Amino acid sequence: MVAVIRRQQPRRRSGHTVTVTIGTECLCLTANQRDGDGGLGEVFIHWGKHGSSTAGLVSAYAAGLSLGLQHRVPLADLLRPGLGQSFVPNGHTDDPEIPRVRSAVDYIARRLAIDWLPYPDRAGLGVYTLTERVQRAGAWITACELAARRPVLRTGDA
Numbered sequence: 001m002v003a004v005i006r007r008q009q010p011r012r013r014s015g016h017t018v019t020v021t022i023g024t025e026c027l028c029l030t031a032n033q034r035d036g037d038g039g040l041g042e043v044f045i046h047w048g049k050h051g052s053s054t055a056g057l058v059s060a061y062a063a064g065l066s067l068g069l070q071h072r073v074p075l076a077d078l079l080r081p082g083l084g085q086s087f088v089p090n091g092h093t094d095d096p097e098i099p100r101v102r103s104a105v106d107y108i109a110r111r112l113a114i115d116w117l118p119y120p121d122r123a124g125l126g127v128y129t130l131t132e133r134v135q136r137a138g139a140w141i142t143a144c145e146l147a148a149r150r151p152v153l154r155t156g157d158a
Contacts, residue, residue, distance in 0.1 A: 018111060020098075023089040027058075027104055029111060040075055040116040042066040047104060054104075061105060065112075075112070076121050082109030083125060097129040 015032030027047040034041030045062040048054035061082075068078045086102040093101055097114060101107040113127040122128065128136065 016115075018095075018115075020107060020111070021094045022101060022104060022107055023091050025089040025104070027107070029108055031112060031115060034069070040069055040112065042069065043108075043112065045108060058104060058108075061108070075116055076125060079109040079113050079117075080125060082106060083113075083127065085109075097131075099130055 015030060017028055017030040019026065019028050021027075025047065027045065030044040030046075031040055032042045032044075033039070043062045043065045045058040046055070047058045065078050069075065082105045084102055085105040087105075089104060090102050090106075091100060093099060093107060095107075095111070098107060098110050101110065110127050113122050113125055114129055117125075117127075119132075
């Protein structure tokens with residue numbers, strides 16, 4: 001039998017709440033810090049009317065994320081399945097770092113990754129802020145322009 005060690009959260013903890021509008025829907029995401037190392041310790045999500053299906057589903061998603069974190073599952077592994085999930089509401093958000101999403105779960109996974117994962121881990125998941133996307137596109141365009149300027153050697157032109 002494997003002994004599972006669950007990290008209990010202290011009564012008082014630090015964290016932050018992000019409110020976002022996706023389409024016409026408003027979602028509140030609260031992420032609390034873990035004592036000791038300062039990593040993500042637990043997640044709470046409020047969306048829709050209390051007792052509705054949507055509120056229950058995102059609450060269950062938050063509970064699953066929190067339990068995984070308390071049992072030392074790496075955050076990237078917990079977020080990976082939520083990335084790219086597609087359902088309504090989707091589309092434009094009022095979050096300048098994440099202007100478009102495929103669903104509320106996609107937004108939650110991206111927001112938590114941006115706030116709590118180091119850049120190399122986020123890049124491994126394909127999660128970038130808008131600024132990082134613009135920088136990557138600029139580097140790609142520069143590389144393409146440099147490649148276009150190189151002379152093309154044809155066989156027999158030597």
